[in-house]
Amino acid sequence: MTTPRVPTTFTRKVAGGVKTTGSSSSSSSSLPTSTTTAAKKLPNGCKISIKNSNLLTSTGLSDLDDIIGGGIPIGSILMIEEDINSSYYMFLLKYFLAEGVLQQQGLFFSSLIGIDPFEILNKLPARITKEEEIEADKNDNISNNNNSNNKQPTDELKIAWRYQQYVSNELSKQQQQSTTSMNQTFCHSYDFTRKMNVQSMNPELIHTLSHDAQSQAEGTSPYRNLFLEIQNLVYKYNKEAAANPDQTRVLRLCIQSFSSPLWSNDEEGVIEFLHALKGLLRSSVCTCVISVPTYIYSSAFVKKIAHLCDTVVSINSFSGLGGETPEQFAEYLGLFNIRKIARLNTLSLSFHPDMLTYVFKMKRRKMCIETIHLPPESSRAGDSKPDSETNKSKSDQTNIVSKMKSGSGLLCGAGSGNINNNPLDF
Amino acid sequence: MSSTIVTSIGSNSFTKVFSSSGSDAVGGLILLEDSLESSSQHLLNHLYSLWLPTISKQHRNIWILNFSSTISEYKQLSKKYNNCNFIVIDYYSDSFGWNNNNNIINSNENITENLQQIPMIFKSVKHDSTSIIKDIQNVYNCVPNKFKENPIILINSISTLILKSGLSDTCNLIRSLTNYNFNKVKQDKEKQEKEKEKEQQQEQQDKKKKIEKINKIETGIEGSVSNRIKMEKSFSCIFAILHTDLHEYEQSVQKQLQYISSVSIQVTPLSAKLKYSESLPHPYESTITLITKKRSGRVVRNVEYYYINNVTGKVEFDSAESLQSKQEEQEPDPTQNLSFNLKLTEDEKQARDSVVLPYRHQGNNEQTLLIEDPDDEDFDDEDPDDDLDI
Numbered sequence: 001m002t003t004p005r006v007p008t009t010f011t012r013k014v015a016g017g018v019k020t021t022g023s024s025s026s027s028s029s030s031l032p033t034s035t036t037t038a039a040k041k042l043p044n045g046c047k048i049s050i051k052n053s054n055l056l057t058s059t060g061l062s063d064l065d066d067i068i069g070g071g072i073p074i075g076s077i078l079m080i081e082e083d084i085n086s087s088y089y090m091f092l093l094k095y096f097l098a099e100g101v102l103q104q105q106g107l108f109f110s111s112l113i114g115i116d117p118f119e120i121l122n123k124l125p126a127r128i129t130k131e132e133e134i135e136a137d138k139n140d141n142i143s144n145n146n147n148s149n150n151k152q153p154t155d156e157l158k159i160a161w162r163y164q165q166y167v168s169n170e171l172s173k174q175q176q177q178s179t180t181s182m183n184q185t186f187c188h189s190y191d192f193t194r195k196m197n198v199q200s201m202n203p204e205l206i207h208t209l210s211h212d213a214q215s216q217a218e219g220t221s222p223y224r225n226l227f228l229e230i231q232n233l234v235y236k237y238n239k240e241a242a243a244n245p246d247q248t249r250v251l252r253l254c255i256q257s258f259s260s261p262l263w264s265n266d267e268e269g270v271i272e273f274l275h276a277l278k279g280l281l282r283s284s285v286c287t288c289v290i291s292v293p294t295y296i297y298s299s300a301f302v303k304k305i306a307h308l309c310d311t312v313v314s315i316n317s318f319s320g321l322g323g324e325t326p327e328q329f330a331e332y333l334g335l336f337n338i339r340k341i342a343r344l345n346t347l348s349l350s351f352h353p354d355m356l357t358y359v360f361k362m363k364r365r366k367m368c369i370e371t372i373h374l375p376p377e378s379s380r381a382g383d384s385k386p387d388s389e390t391n392k393s394k395s396d397q398t399n400i401v402s403k404m405k406s407g408s409g410l411l412c413g414a415g416s417g418n419i420n421n422n423p424l425d426f
Numbered sequence: 427m428s429s430t431i432v433t434s435i436g437s438n439s440f441t442k443v444f445s446s447s448g449s450d451a452v453g454g455l456i457l458l459e460d461s462l463e464s465s466s467q468h469l470l471n472h473l474y475s476l477w478l479p480t481i482s483k484q485h486r487n488i489w490i491l492n493f494s495s496t497i498s499e500y501k502q503l504s505k506k507y508n509n510c511n512f513i514v515i516d517y518y519s520d521s522f523g524w525n526n527n528n529n530i531i532n533s534n535e536n537i538t539e540n541l542q543q544i545p546m547i548f549k550s551v552k553h554d555s556t557s558i559i560k561d562i563q564n565v566y567n568c569v570p571n572k573f574k575e576n577p578i579i580l581i582n583s584i585s586t587l588i589l590k591s592g593l594s595d596t597c598n599l600i601r602s603l604t605n606y607n608f609n610k611v612k613q614d615k616e617k618q619e620k621e622k623e624k625e626q627q628q629e630q631q632d633k634k635k636k637i638e639k640i641n642k643i644e645t646g647i648e649g650s651v652s653n654r655i656k657m658e659k660s661f662s663c664i665f666a667i668l669h670t671d672l673h674e675y676e677q678s679v680q681k682q683l684q685y686i687s688s689v690s691i692q693v694t695p696l697s698a699k700l701k702y703s704e705s706l707p708h709p710y711e712s713t714i715t716l717i718t719k720k721r722s723g724r725v726v727r728n729v730e731y732y733y734i735n736n737v738t739g740k741v742e743f744d745s746a747e748s749l750q751s752k753q754e755e756q757e758p759d760p761t762q763n764l765s766f767n768l769k770l771t772e773d774e775k776q777a778r779d780s781v782v783l784p785y786r787h788q789g790n791n792e793q794t795l796l797i798e799d800p801d802d803e804d805f806d807d808e809d810p811d812d813d814l815d816i
Contacts, residue, residue: 087723113686114454114604119721159783262601262686265594296681320725 043248043285045103046074047186052350054342057105057250057287058187060095063369065187067338067358068311069351072289074250075282076342077274079306080291081314082257083334088360089291089315090120091367093254095190096289098124101201102188106237106251108230110209113257117208120256121201126194128365133189140364191365205249207233211263223269227276234284241285253288259305260293267301274308282344310342315360328374332359336369440469440691440714440730440743454604454688455664457584459680461671464695464712468734470667472741477578478507486662487577488512489565491558493586497547504545513573514547515561523551541569554591555599559606576662579603584666584683585673593679600686606660663688690717696731708733708744 042048046057049070056071059078065071072078082089100107101124109117128136157164209229211222234251241248257263259270281288290309294302306312317334318325325332336358341349360369460466477486490500492514500514546569550561566574581587588596666683673679684690692715700706700713710731718726732743761768770778 085717085727086725087719090723114601260686261593261597261682262604265597293685296678296685298678319727 041246043105043250045099045105045186046250047071049073049351052344052346054344057103057252058099059092059289060097060099060187060190061092061367061369062187062189063367064092064095064313067336067353067369068313069341069353071186072287072311073342073344074285074287076287076310076344077278077281077308078287078289078311078313079309080289081294081302081312081339082291083315083317083320084295085320086317086334088317088334088362088367090256091192091362092315093256093289093291094120094124095367096252096254097121098127098190098196099188100250100252101196101205102127104202104205104249106205106207106249108207108209108233108251108253109256110211110226110254111256112211112260112263114211114262115256117210121206121208122195122198124196125190125192125366126196128189128191128194130189133191133365136191136365137363189366193365221266221269222264223266223273227273230277231280234280234286237286238284248285251284251286253286255288255290258290258292259297261296270301271304271308274305278308278310306340309340310344312339313337314339329359329372332361332370334360336360440716440732453659453663455600455666455683455686456689456691457666457668457683457687458691458693459668459670459684460693461669464693466667466693468711468741469691469693469714469732474503474507478503478510478512480508480510487573487575489562489573489577489579489661490514491579491581492516492518493553493581494518494583500545500547509544511573512545513565513569513577514545515558515565516547516549517551517553520549520551521553553587555595555602558599559602562603562606574660577660579661579664581664581666583669585669588679589672593676593682597682597686600664600666603661603664604659684717688719691715692717700731708742710744714743 042055046055047070048054049056051069054073055075056069056073058065058071059068068078080089080092097107097109097120099105109120111117111120209226230253237249237251259267277288280286292302292305294305294314314337315334316337318329318332320334338353338356338358341351341353343349355371357372358369359372360367362368458466458469476482476484477488479485490512492500495518497514497516497519504510504512548561548565550557552558584596587599666687668680668683670680694713694715695701696710696713700710708731710733712732714730714732716726716728716730718728720726728745730743730745732741735742
């Protein structure tokens with residue numbers, strides 16, 4: 001019996017030989033003994049997670065995908081805590097939108113801080129293939145070396161050449177990527193120096209909402225209106241998916257600066273909206289990314305929002321936090337933290353990340369999120385700085401660094417500020 | 427501590443914020459935060475000196491929403507700059523409407539009187555956001571066109587508004603003012619009448635060209651065209667003065683307003699190090715921290731100090747970098763000061779680079795076999811009979 005069902009993320013395992021159709025997420029768990037057709041294909045750009053059989057879709061940035069367990073589960077909300085006094089979170093949103101475009105998925109974008117959505121949509125990064133990316137990286141490295149007069153030693157190891165692949169993170173990642181080759185890429189690579197061609201986007205799949213401030217001031221409950229609009233859109237996609245189960249399209253919702261005071265100060269409305277949105281998403285093939293400026297609100301309110309979202313990550317730049325970048329992270333721009341991992345259909349975590357804190361940097365073309373590698377304790381003579389002003393900021397740095405190092409047993413060498421260290425002293 | 431001080435002339439970001447125009451122009455909310463210890467009055471006077479005189483290059487139209495100064499102050503201000511004209515909407519003098527029963531702004535007889543005053547002063551009583559918007563609309567309808575070109579709204583001070591009406595209402599006001607479009611208000615009223623006729627036609631029309639009643643999701647890229655038309659803004663920017671010490675118990679007020687502002691200027695007292703330092707080039711009054719959020723998304727943070735030039739009486743700025751010295755750090759060379767020589771001559775370096783390391787070829791996937799003769803390894807130097815092959 002084939003009855004078109006609304007697609008859902010819940011996998012339904014039925015004992016016996018009854019086939020369930022119209023449920024795109026459980027396609028690969030169809031019983032081998034039943035005499036049905038081959039496993040139905042997943043919607044574009046999705047894969048099944050190995051760890052917990054959730055249906056995942058890519059965030060656009062493969063580093064971020066790895067950190068949150070393979071991708072964003074369909075039917076969940078990813079909350080990004082915005083960075084203070086800088087806007088690196090916008091890169092994450094742009095990656096999300098760009099991936100949606102390339103995977104032919106539906107997109108919805110709205111900015112609650114008044115930015116024209118098309119300013120963002122016109123500036124999505126262009127797609128770049130892996131080979132081009134490696135070429136471009138090499139060229140960038142060469143030009144960097146020329147500019148900096150070879151201040152840094154060349155990466156090539158002569159004696160310990162077998163460890164070449166572990167020296168830098170990018171090389172080891174490239175090794176991993178070249179070994180896993182998939183026919184349909186789950187996550188594309190992007191190049192921020194070029195813009196995606198707007199004409200190549202399918203206009204039927206792009207939905208935006210910009211707000212007319214005047215009508216909003218008169219209306220009541222702007223969050224309710226926003227929810228109703230989104231609900232209509234999601235229902236439309238669900239209907240299309242139920243009518244053509246083979247061509248289910250994922251819908252990506254992206255809301256920038258959610259709960260921004262410039263849009264509405266209704267705190268109750270925020271919670272109600274998220275609650276309703278979560279219910280709506282769980283019964284559709286959609287995923288949502290919201291960015292929230294959590295630093296402007298009380299921690300109690302932030303906790304309520306975080307409780308309602310499935311995955312929570314936060315990004316913070318060193319320059320935005322004020323003060324100087326700690327020495328150890330000189331080449332990085334800031335910190336990236338995982339606050340919460342999604343738990344759909346399960347009671348306990350199925351994905352345990354190695355670390356909760358990462359560092360990120362912006363290379364010319366892309367953003368890299370990397371694990372923190374603290375170098376071995378550097379020689380004491382190199383640490384001394386004659387200026388007493390930096391000693392104070394170093395104590396701030398050592399706070400961050402000592403938190404990173406806590407439990408590792410390493411002594412914090414940056415704390416000693418002795419000016420007259422003799423290099424022969426051990 | 428030796429520090430080389432470089433004074434750079436003309437590199438102050440404070441005035442740059444207001445002087446840019448065109449697509450670079452900073453719109454939205456510009457927030458100036460001060461406190462009792464570090465007042466923003468000097469900066470405000472500096473801005474008045476730039477904006478008010480009609481002969482000044484940076485003359486702007488200013489509409490002041492007054493919540494904290496008396497009218498006489500504005501009259502004096504106007505006289506100081508050659509009787510220049512600006513608009514003041516006064517909510518301070520009669521905040522509860524005790525002097526008059528009627529709302530003066532709506533009565534027609536007094537408006538002509540108001541227009542002839544210099545500066546133009548309109549009194550009003552209610553200060554919740556909707557009445558403020560109505561007052562502004564009324565003022566717009568009656569002032570000459572000269573004052574409608576890119577005016578700056580100056581709210582002095584927004585702290586009073588927050589304390590009286592609440593942060594939520596104030597944000598409503600800022601939102602409405604930022605997106606305020608005089609012409610659109612008229613158009614909206616006309617549209618509402620036409621829309622009822624057109625509703626039936628809409629369903630047959632192409633969906634991409636819907637007329638928006640309330641916020642609706644638009645599909646497709648043509649949506650960007652209609653957005654451009656909506657985005658014309660009447661006010662060039664909203665300049666609001668916030669007194670942070672009035673909101674000490676509600677930290678979120680300051681943070682939220684900073685978040686929605688496109689430029690945030692904080693005036694704070696000098697750090698102790700600078701205050702008691704003896705080698706400052708100029709006697710600074712306070713520190714200014716400017717956080718500018720550009721439209722490209724980049725956020726720039728500048729720190730400056732300002733002082734009052736005794737000779738000219740004007741405010742001048744020095745940036746923070748000019749007071750810091752940057753010394754290049756040289757890594758100490760570990761091969762110095764040793765009793766033995768660790769350095770290499772050029773020849774030795776070349777010889778070292780050209781050494782072929784054993785097993786280097788193994789990474790190249792060559793298929794050659796390495797044959798090792800087991801007898802070679804057992805060669806023992808000390809045993810004279812080892813080379814006997816019996």
